[in-house]
């Protein structure tokens with residue numbers, strides 16, 4: 223398939239794309255006004271359903287279907303997930319910094335469609351500049367009459383609050399996020415009930431990712447079918463990928479889904495640094511099992527990567543070249559999950575730390591060959607059967623995510639792991 227990369231609004235207007243003046247100059251808020259004056263909320267929901275867009279936060283759940291689950295009773299809420307803590311992911315940051323009004327317009331249109339009068343944006347605690355930019359955009363939108371009472375002269379009113387997050391990865395999980403927003407510990411809740419039935423303050427709540435909602439103005443302006451016609455049927459539309467690691471041109475790229483991995487890594491990403499060979503890559507953030515050079519010519523689609531036992535997750539593609547020590551890479555990811563486990567579930571709280579300890583002794587030269595079986599056994603206790611999508615013994619998917627690097631290195635690099643155990647002197651290298 224030919225490479226297709228879109229010119230994004232941020233590339234077109236790099237310096238002042240965050241201002242309301244620039245947004246209005248480029249047709250901003252026209253779709254909101256149009257929706258408020260000549261559409262019904264049901265029409266908007268139908269457009270989003272017809273677009274086939276799937277959530278960009280990680281799970282890839284169809285957005286229109288989720289909106290359809292929102293319980294009818296008032297009050298209900300829209301919560302925007304701008305926590306963006308999945309290692310390797312930095313796309314929402316760019317959307318918040320460079321195009322915050324697109325998100326504000328998406329929030330307003332979505333709230334109109336869902337019958338929501340109060341929306342919250344939960345921004346990653348460390349994202350001070352993106353949060354400032356977003357807050358300014360919200361203030362400008364209030365002043366211009368696109369938020370607040372009787373928006374654009376209509377009957378529709380909406381208040382939006384920007385909230386700085388608690389600074390923990392787990393607060394990106396939607397129910398932990400809701401707890402944190404309520405001022406409680408950021409710990410995931412058991413589901414069901416799902417947020418669409420019982421979410422923020424036990425009221426019906428839709429949680430959507432920044433990128434998901436940033437697509438709404440385009441979908442409503444151009445029609446759901448127009449969006450659905452971009453890219454493959456079950457992976458419709460464009461998507462932002464944060465490309466990092468050992469590529470020559472790391473960055474955020476908005477691509478049409480269905481492109482091959484080769485086009486992304488070698489075309490858009492400019493290939494591997496120093497002319498090195500590609501060793502492996504993570505296709506969807508630290509939680510995703512890895513892919514190999516034999517997968518380079520497969521298409522980037524949500525279902526396509528599932529066939530190879532992995533996911534597009536948050537759209538973070540981390541490329542590793544031939545010089546990478548895969549045991550060290552796996553350790554770095556496992557250590558992250560062990561540190562970020564909220565501790566509610568024993569398999570996650572204990573298992574992630576055990577995985578970290580075993581990898582550490584392999585790395586410091588005191589590992590044993592039986593450690594490979596031990597790593598898999600611990601992983602199997604966290605995620606029984608080690609299958610894809612993962613089975614869960616835990617409240618949320620964080621625990622199972624920690625097994626992704628273990629299954630990846632034992633499946634694709636078993637000889638290298640054994641060599642690491644048999645040649646402890648490598649530990650100093």
Ligand SMILES: Cc1cc2nc3c(=O)[nH]c(=O)nc-3n(C[C@H](O)[C@H](O)[C@H](O)COP(=O)(O)O)c2cc1C
Pocket residue numbers: 276277278279280281282283285303304305306307308391392393394395396397429430431432434435618619620
């Ligand atoms: C441990 C964990 C961390 C997550 N972090 C994020 C995050 O930072 N941003 C995000 O949008 N979704 C994150 N998610 C996914 C959310 O739970 C939820 O599926 C998403 O916000 C829904 O939005 P969407 O349907 O628009 O994708 C995370 C999930 C888990 C299990």
Ligand code: SF4
Pocket residue numbers: 392409410562563564565566567568570571616617618619620621622
């Ligand atoms: S899986 Fe881990 S992070 Fe998720 S709720 Fe259980 S202990 Fe907390």
